[in-house]
Amino acid sequence: MTPLRQRMREDMQIRQLSPHTQRAYLAAVARFAKHFGRSPTELGLEDIRTFQLHLVSHGIGHSNFTIIVSALRFLYRVTLHKDWCVDEIPHARKPQQLPVVLSPTEVAQFLAAAPNLKYRTAFTIVYAAGLRVSEVVALKVSAIDSQRMVIRVAQGKGRKDRYVMLSPKLLTLLREYWKAARPTDWLFPGRVRGEPLNVKNFQRACIQARHASGLTKPVTVHTLRHYLPSRIMSSNEST
Numbered sequence: 588m589t590p591l592r593q594r595m596r597e598d599m600q601i602r603q604l605s606p607h608t609q610r611a612y613l614a615a616v617a618r619f620a621k622h623f624g625r626s627p628t629e630l631g632l633e634d635i636r637t638f639q640l641h642l643v644s645h646g647i648g649h650s651n652f653t654i655i656v657s658a659l660r661f662l663y664r665v666t667l668h669k670d671w672c673v674d675e676i677p678h679a680r681k682p683q684q685l686p687v688v689l690s691p692t693e694v695a696q697f698l699a700a701a702p703n704l705k706y707r708t709a710f711t712i713v714y715a716a717g718l719r720v721s722e723v724v725a726l727k728v729s730a731i732d733s734q735r736m737v738i739r740v741a742q743g744k745g746r747k748d749r750y751v752m753l754s755p756k757l758l759t760l761l762r763e764y765w766k767a768a769r770p771t772d773w774l775f776p777g778r779v780r781g782e783p784l785n786v787k788n789f790q791r792a793c794i795q796a797r798h799a800s801g802l803t804k805p806v807t808v809h810t811l812r813h814y815l816p817s818r819i820m821s822s823n824e825s826t
Contacts, residue, residue: 591628592616595666602665615658627662631669635659635676653678687810693802694811700800706792708764709775709784712738714811716751724784726774728765733758 592613599609620627622638642652656678664673689697694714701707709723718726722740730739736758737750770776775784790808797806804810 589626591626591666595662598666599661611654612658612661615655616662619655619659627659628667632671632675639677687804687806689802689804689806689810693804697796697800697802697806697811700796702792702795702799704764704767705775705784706789706796708760709789710793710796710808710811711757711760713808715754715757717812718751719812720786720789720808724775724777724786724789727772728770728774730774731758731761 595616596609596613599612604612616627619630619635619638622641623630623634639652639656642655647655656676660673660676663669663671663676698707698710698714701710712718712723712726713720716738718738718740725741726738727741730741731753732739733753736753736755738753740749740751768776772781773783776782777784777788793806793808800806
């Protein structure tokens, strides 16, 4: 590992960026350096612009482009302390697309096709409470508060805790699932003892359910959560 790479990694650790973000940023900077065959310390704004044009000409997706821009901004602003304005590194404009919207009937059709009760319950939490995949798999049994009818989401996006409303129908399903599975720590245990459900396995189950349901729409976990308004309470509103 080069000193620059080590320094950038330490800078990200100090700022408590997630391990996933750290890996993505380091990979992006390595790709940038490899393109020119030189260290980023020897490159500047014009080189970044040339690299961006190269990426666009090769059809890079919006998400990957954004990750690379964010990584370069972090590198030059935080690790290298460059005087020139890092904000001059432009972000790509996000393409506007109509969202995939499921009707209540289609949602019921999808949930009925879930591989088993565990996944059907997890998918229902995504839909009814608006949780992300990473938040669902990280839920513990203790997160379900049936007295106050809320779910405590610990360290969600932005490393913030929050509460979401727990509907009576979802609580009924959760009780059915708990009686069948008897989870003790993680609400949705994974295959490895003591570990939660794996995100990739969760996403594979979503693909499996979509095929089994016969739906032609491109249903993803994101589709389930993104377009149903979640009833979110902040932690200080619930106390």
